[in-house]
Structures are given as structure tokens and as C-alpha cells.
Amino acid sequence: MRASSPVAYDSRHGVHNVFLYEDVKTVLSDFARFSSQRGRGQGSQNPDNALADSIISTDPPRHRQLRALVERAFTPRQVEALAPRISELTHELLDGFSRDVDFVRDFAEPLPVIVIAEILGIPVRDRRDFKRWSDAVVSGRHDGMREMATYFSKLIARRRDEGQDGEDLVSALLRAEVDGAHLTSNELLGFCILLLVAGNETTTNLLTNAVQVLSDHPGVRDELVSNPDLWPSTVEEVLRLRSPVQSMFRVSTESVELSGVTIPANAWVIAWIGSANHDERVFEMPDVFEPRRSPNRHLAFGHGVHFCLGAPLARLEATIALRAVYERFPHLRAREDAELKYIDSTIVHGVKELPVH
Numbered sequence: 461m462r463a464s465s466p467v468a469y470d471s472r473h474g475v476h477n478v479f480l481y482e483d484v485k486t487v488l489s490d491f492a493r494f495s496s497q498r499g500r501g502q503g504s505q506n507p508d509n510a511l512a513d514s515i516i517s518t519d520p521p522r523h524r525q526l527r528a529l530v531e532r533a534f535t536p537r538q539v540e541a542l543a544p545r546i547s548e549l550t551h552e553l554l555d556g557f558s559r560d561v562d563f564v565r566d567f568a569e570p571l572p573v574i575v576i577a578e579i580l581g582i583p584v585r586d587r588r589d590f591k592r593w594s595d596a597v598v599s600g601r602h603d604g605m606r607e608m609a610t611y612f613s614k615l616i617a618r619r620r621d622e623g624q625d626g627e628d629l630v631s632a633l634l635r636a637e638v639d640g641a642h643l644t645s646n647e648l649l650g651f652c653i654l655l656l657v658a659g660n661e662t663t664t665n666l667l668t669n670a671v672q673v674l675s676d677h678p679g680v681r682d683e684l685v686s687n688p689d690l691w692p693s694t695v696e697e698v699l700r701l702r703s704p705v706q707s708m709f710r711v712s713t714e715s716v717e718l719s720g721v722t723i724p725a726n727a728w729v730i731a732w733i734g735s736a737n738h739d740e741r742v743f744e745m746p747d748v749f750e751p752r753r754s755p756n757r758h759l760a761f762g763h764g765v766h767f768c769l770g771a772p773l774a775r776l777e778a779t780i781a782l783r784a785v786y787e788r789f790p791h792l793r794a795r796e797d798a799e800l801k802y803i804d805s806t807i808v809h810g811v812k813e814l815p816v817h
């Protein structure tokens with residue numbers, strides 16, 4: 461598609477698909493011409509649509525205000541401080557590995573959920589509901605979204621009553637202030653839900669995709685065991701080669717020309733991150749796994765004002781977790797006889813189960 465139809469209109473779904481690296485970057489970052497807000501309807505008072513009020517669904521200037529507020533509470537330094545706890549949780553999960561391990565079920569799914577639940581200060585007993593809720597939200601089931609919205613509304617109200625001096629993220633978000641402005645309860649609710657939705661399945665797939673790639677490259681896996689300094693660039697290369705988020709959409713605000721094709725105003729546009737990260741105009745031998753690739757300017761976390769807020773956390777979690785997995789199980793690999801079932805989605809890329817041995 462990149463060579464023959466870099467911008468392709470799909471008349472059945474009424475969307476324009478954008479495949480080239482430079483065009484994808486433009487669609488993701490040029491918020492004046494490609495809106496994240498249009499077409500989403502605002503969610504206030506509508507618990508089924510709480511995400512419509514969150515930063516991922518707003519354009520500047522509103523986005524800038526919201527992002528500044530949440531950045532106050534969710535800083536890279538605070539994320540860095542989570543390293544010892546992430547390591548502890550990783551080892552607890554690895555202690556439970558037995559003969560029949562499904563890497564998704566037994567490791568890659570629970571780790572990000574527990575980490576986010578701890579960041580938000582969710583009691584342990586409530587955590588088992590999380591996976592169910594985030595699955596429901598991803599698959600568009602309103603019952604799960606409503607249940608989750610009710611849960612978080614109560615949690616936010618409780619934190620407000622408690623005086624907001626807690627160390628958890630909800631209390632920090634209640635305290636956060638920029639130019640005298642605070643987040644409204646609905647904005648805070650949307651942000652909590654967004655963290656669960658945007659942070660769980662993506663990180664799960666990054667971890668699982670890494671194990672799949674390393675199963676195909678045992679030489680690199682062995683090198684990583686003896687040279688753990690190679691982990692950060694390996695994680696970046698997995699993000700590029702098998703991007704957990706394959707696509708993001710926008711709505712054009714005016715008629716725009718990209719790669720010689722005119723996209724009309726008010727059109728749905730899909731930016732194919734997965735394709736951009738394999739664009740041969742930017743990446744040499746793009747289909748080859750090269751853990752030392754440098755520079756590696758992949759778009760797996762997006763680009764511009766909406767650049768992933770959780771990127772430092774995802775990078776930290778993946779580096780700590782994968783390093784520990786292979787330190788404890790240096791020969792771990794996907795079972796060759798396993799039948800792989802991919803998640804049924806054009807947005808997220810990963811398998812549903814990954815038996816390993």
C-alpha cells in the first residue's frame with residue numbers, strides 16, 4: 461500500500477487510510493487540520509462515554525490545559541520511583557510460574573493492571589474487576605463502562621472527602637492546579653478510565669510481542685541475558701517492529717492534500733502507525749529485527765501533543781519485567797506447537813494467549 465496507494469480511501473467504511481511515515485506523523489500531530497475531538501461527542505453526564513471528556517479526545521487549547529494538569533500528577537520522576545515496586549511485582553508473578561505457563565494470562569496481563577491499580581490507589585480486593593472492565597471498554601460494551609464509571613465516581617468522591625493528601629494518583633489529580641484551574645470530577649473520571657484502557661492492553665502486548673520476537677531470535681535472547689544494557693534499545697525495536705497500537709484515527713477539519721491525494725473536510729482518517737514504522741523511506745531493512753537500531757524514530761507512542769503520557773511507564777515496566785523474565789528463565793520461548801490467535805482488532809496488535817516453555 462505504501463508504494464501503490466499511500467493514501468487510500470475505503471468507500472465501504474468511509475475512511476481515508478494513511479500509510480507513509482511522514483503522512484502518519486502529520487495526521488497525528490497537526491491538530492488544527494486533523495482533530496481528535498470531532499466526531500466523538502462530549503461525554504459529560506454520559507457514563508457510557510466518559511472517555512469523550514479525556515485528553516485523548518480533545519484538541520488544543522482545551523487539551524493543553526488538561527494535559528498540563530495531569531502532567532503535574534504523573535511525572536517521569538514519579539514513574540522512575542516505581543522501579544523497585546515493579547521489580548517486586550515482577551518477581552512475585554515469576555515465582556508463580558509452573559509447567560504450563562501462558563505468558564499472557566500469567567504475566568503480561570496481570571503486571572500492568574496491578575501497576576496501574578497501585579498508582580491509582582485501588583484496594584487489592586477490587587483489582588480482579590479491572591481486567592473485565594477494560595476488556596468491556598475496549599470491545600465497546602456499555603455495561604462494563606458504566607460499572608467502571610460508577611466505581612471511579614465513588615472512589616473520587618471518597619478521596620475528595622478524605623482531604624486529598626494521599627499519595628495515590630487520584631488524590632494528586634484532585635490537588636493538581638494550573639492557573640487556578642482544577643480537573644472537574646468528570647474529567648478526572650475520564651482520565652482514570654483512560655489510564656486503564658490506554659495503559660493495560662498496550663503494555664500487555666508489548667511484553668508478549670517481545671517474547672514472540674525473541675523466540676524467533678534466540679541469539680539475541682542469549683545476548684540480552686549476558687548484556688542487559690541492550691534491553692532499552694531492544695524494547696524500542698519491538699515497539700517499532702510489532703507496534704502494540706497499529707492505528708489511531710482523526711477527523712479532518714478542512715480539505716487537506718497528502719501524498720497527492722485530497723482528503724475532504726470532515727472525513728475520518730486513519731493513521732497507520734504500524735505501516736509508518738515499516739516505511740522503507742525511513743527505516744533501513746524495516747522488516748528486520750535489529751535491537752541496536754539507531755536512530756529508531758518509531759511512532760509507536762504517537763507524535764506531537766498527544767504523544768503517549770504513559771511512555772516512560774511502559775518503557776520502564778517492559779525493561780524491568782523482560783530483563784527479570786530472562787534472568788530467571790534464560791531459555792524461555794514460545795511453544796512451537798501453539799496455535800496463535802490474534803486479538804480481533806485493527807487498533808491493537810498482539811496474541812490472546814502465548815504458551816511458553
Ligand code: HEM
Pocket residue numbers: 488496515516517527576654655658659660662663666703704705708759760761762763765766767768769770771773774
Ligand atoms: C496516548 C501508545 C502505554 C497512557 C497514546 C498514543 C499512542 C499510545 C499511540 C497517542 C494517541 C493519539 O495520538 O491519539 C501506547 C503504547 C503503550 C502505551 C504502545 C505501551 C506499550 C501507556 C500507559 C499509559 C498510557 C502505560 C498510562 C499509564 C496514555 C495517555 C494518552 C496516550 C493518557 C493520551 C495522551 C494525550 O492525548 O495527550 N498512547 N501507550 N499509555 N497514552 Fe499510551
